[in-house]
Amino acid sequence: MRIVLVGDLMVSHSLRDEPAASALSAVRGLLARADAGFANFESVAHDFQWPPMTPSGGSWARTPPEVCAELRELGVSLVSVANNHAGDYGPAAFASSLATLSAAGLVYAGGGQDGVTAAAPAVLRTSAGSIGLVAATATCPAHAVATRSCGAVPARYGVNTLRRKGSYQVPGRHLAALSDVSAEFFGSGGEDRVVFGGVAFERGDSFHREESVDENSLNVLLDAVRKVRSESRVVLVSVHCHARERDPHTPPAFLVGACRALVDAGADVVVAHGPHVARPVEIYRGRLICYGLGSLLLRPDDAAQPAEVYAAHGLRPGDGPGLTARRLRGLAAGGEDCSALVVDATVEGGALRRVDVHPVLLDTDPGSPSAGLPRRLSAAESDLVLERSGVARLDVPRGLVVAGVSASPRG
Template sequence: MKRHTFAAQALGLGHVRNLAACAAFVLPAGFAAAQDDAGEPVTLAIVGDVMLADGPGKSIARGRDPLAPFGKILAEADIRVANLECVIAARGIAEDKPFTFLAHPRTMAVVKRHFDAVSVANNHSGDFGAAAFAEMLDRLGKAKVGAFGGGRDLAEAHAPLIVERKGLRIALLGYNEFFPRSFEADADKPGIAWSEDEQVRRDIIQAREVHGADVVIPFMHWGIEHEPLADARQRALARLMIDAGADAVIGGHPHVTQDVESYRGKPIVYSLGNFVFDSFTDVDNNTGWLLRLELDRHGVRSWNTVIARMDGQGTPHPRPDLPAQCWDRETAEARACMAQVPR
């Protein structure tokens, strides 16, 4: 590989619709143990692609939990978020595409155990059609796991998920930018949110002005697979989002971690890499980050990462012995640091 991510080194405008009237989905504070306390920072843990079909799904069928090695680390956070890189449904007809991921409904128990919210804005949410996608949304709702970046229609897909913790209102927005463009929500059709520049800008502004968010974080599905550096489009869109008022921009999809940077004092983490996935054999594709953001009313106070290494079954294992990355508001520069994890 010609250049490497930090983790790999450590290891050797289209038509715009006005959605201002769209109601945000609010995730009650009761979804997690943390009690409201406006005097404390809020910790948000976010991971990349979680794919619960194939090998991870078989592990769950045998009574195992592929997220167990990260259970304590996730449990420490006030809010836990992932990109759900599969469809969880009882049945569906596979689309004509090289890779499709259908996870058994039993896997929802694992999602509920470890996550408060998931992004469904990715290139696999439509793998088994609109009915299976709608079934997954229903199952997430019954499990009290918030979903964002997709919905039963265009307005719902673009609505922010508002998560309230300790008096802080955090808006999560999700967008897909994987070509060819497909499975996009429409006025009367379920699907995912697509990253139209002007619509994204408007969504971010409305998250704060209409829905009362203190902190706004878009979670993107973008970039070129297996490339260790973000491309020009990712960089331009990240800046557009921060100019519109985003407090941080987080991304995934390339299956590898990518570079990080600051823009106007706001962090951009271009790709978290894989987190639960069993389709790869090389180190870069089996390495991901758990990103921990410390939030307050001014945005991101600090962030740090825990390196995850996946085994042959797609189970991630924390590697606090490897140099990771961290950042704080005062310096606004990423640096090497060792992750602190619970024993």
């Protein structure tokens, strides 16, 4: 069985028209030769029947409903809907979006009418066998989280989450400064612990941040993997996560631990995505983990955002080019270079047999009609993205071939 894995799809325009059609031609070819194609659908499909929610997942992501069928034409058959943009337009819009994805022939996981259905695995049946998909997000506004009913309180439509908790330590003199500011403006301080901006800081010998996953939410994912294992030839898990170290290309330790635990539970392939960068690939116990696929399409509709977005940037309402320029500059300032990976994985006889990793760079020129689409890479750029993927340094077991493909998957 051959599965092609791509990262985030944030799309607001037709994929049949130029320049998207040409930019995606090579990826389309890879997907056409696969038994299944996976992506993270980081948007909500609707025609503006519902108002935007606050806060959003960053910007407000919206896809014209008819484009969902174009994603299926592209070769995408499996999608995660668990991400930070699923709740951009509220639960009714999200519910409608899920129905639109289904009508387009896309199998999704990670969202639903309550916490139980959002956590449930989905199964795609192909001529080569069944693929089980489990999906969750570790980055999400609270209003988009799927909940269970509680007495007379109904459940909420939303996404499945991998919750995390953090500990922040700072040296004593810095904690004292935070305490003074907190006491001055909010009437509370502290000697060993200060809550500032909703974050608890504790006294420590140095600056140190430690994050871990909530065991209960991780167990929900592990149970879903075990459940779908018995009816699937391949089990695929998707985790959306924007958490990062100082270097955005380095996955946080809690994400590494969670991904490995999912393999231990029976997953064949675990993919993470969220930051707009390529992160390392790992072969763990003979299974594939991709810690960051990046984005294949990063094209939100910057000309159709809430009025306050333009006001915050000093732009006139509807100034799409101006907002695009600011958004791309913001990514660059944060070290996110819009690199990505397209991973072509083959599983035979219950074992991973081949993994081909294709480097991608998106066009980040705000004045380009191809902004947010895959562009051609130079040899040096291709080598750099593959270097960050760590393919050449992998400890590969006998019988498995892992290769970096220097040619960019861009037509």
